[in-house]
Amino acid sequence: MNPISRRELIKRLKTLGFSGPYSGGRHSFMKRGPLKVRVPNPHVGDIGISLLKEILRQADISEDEWNNAR
Template sequence: MSERVTPLSRDKLIRKLRNAGFEGPIAGGKHACMMKGKEKIIIPNPHRGDIGVVLIKKIMRQIGLTNEQWNEL
C-alpha cells in the first residue's frame, strides 16, 4: 500500500529535491527551476501557503519517483 503525499512548504520541496540530487533553485524567467544534469524541474514561486498535493504529484511524475521514494527523501 502506498504512503500518502501531503502538502508542504516551498522550502521543504526544495530540500526534498536537493536530497534527490537536484541543484538550485536557479532564478530565471517567471519561475525558478532546479537542475539534475540536463533534467530541469520548474518550482513554484514563494507564497504564503503550502504547495498542494496535485502539484507535488506532477513534480514526482516528472522526476520518476513513487510516493514511497518521495516520502523517504
C-alpha cells in the first residue's frame, strides 16, 4: 500500500460501489448503502498510508479488495 491522491481515492471508492462525493460540513463524504465515509479535503500532497488505512477500515474494505480495485 502506498500514499494516494484524493482523486485516485475517489476513483477507487467509486469502483468499489460508493457514490459521491457529497458535500457535508467540514468534509465531503461518499456513500454505499447506509455506510458513509468521510473523504479528506483537497490539499497539497497525497493521503498518507495511516489515513488511507483508517478510511478503508471505516469503509469496511480489505487491503486485497483495495488493491484489486483499479
